[in-house]
């Protein structure tokens with residue numbers, strides 16, 4: 507919209523228009539069209555690569571790109587890794603994936619993901635789905651000595667205040683859950699050089715200063731419609747390490763799920779343990795997780811109930 511200069515009588519009309527704009531309420535919808543949530547995870551001091559799932563439910567539109575900003579509520583407990591894990595997630599195979607910390611300390615993380623690069627065909631967009639699989643996974647490193655005064659839990663929030671930090675886009679490029687309103691900016695001018703009824707030169711003044719003209723500039727302004735978009739944050743809790751608690755839950759108990767995990771690690775999937783030191787339970791303190799540790803774990807759970815000994 508163009509810039510228009512009008513004489514003083516327009517000033518009241520502008521104020522009325524602005525007042526009407528401010529009273530506009532977001533559109534009302536029964537269910538959000540798009541919801542994003544973060545799960546909860548436990549970690550032990552010094553643990554790296556703690557995985558925290560981020561989920562998205564898109565009830566209506568396919569998603570071909572997104573920008574998401576996630577913020578910790580306090581420092582001193584953990585930091586984000588400068589990457590995210592997309593293996594087996596909804597945006598696996600997307601061509602563009604960028605992360606950065608706006609604060610520079612990686613207690614916040616901005617994630618930008620686009621299914622196809624510029625000029626490419628959008629062929630991996632996420633169709634409407636119920637969020638059963640993660641959108642992607644955050645990776646966090648727990649401080650070796652978490653700040654004892656910060657408490658054991660750090661919240662991971664998705665602020666919705668800033669449209670430029672929360673954006674989900676359809677394959678046609680349209681943003682999901684946004685509303686566009688017209689913002690009217692008003693500037694005030696005082697003529698400093700008259701030639702008859704014509705002003706040769708204006709000087710911009712503050713609204714409370716004398717003025718004889720106003721400039722009205724209308725521009726589209728995008729807002730996040732919280733009736734269409736919902737978010738729910740997650741958290742990471744630092745727990746005391748328990749010898750033998752290797753099933754990934756860090757639930758503080760040693761049971762058959764931990765035994766299953768060790769058998770899987772040693773004989774089936776060979777997927778590394780998230781905290782290997784918790785699996786070195788055979789009292790040898792050899793730094794290895796092997797058949798001796800499996801034997802000790804079986805004995806602890808089923809035979810002589812011996813104590814497990816780790817170097818934590």
Ligand SMILES: [Ca+2]
Nearest residue numbers: 751753759764
């Ligand atoms: Ca366990």
Ligand SMILES: [Ca+2]
Nearest residue numbers: 786794795799
């Ligand atoms: Ca061992």
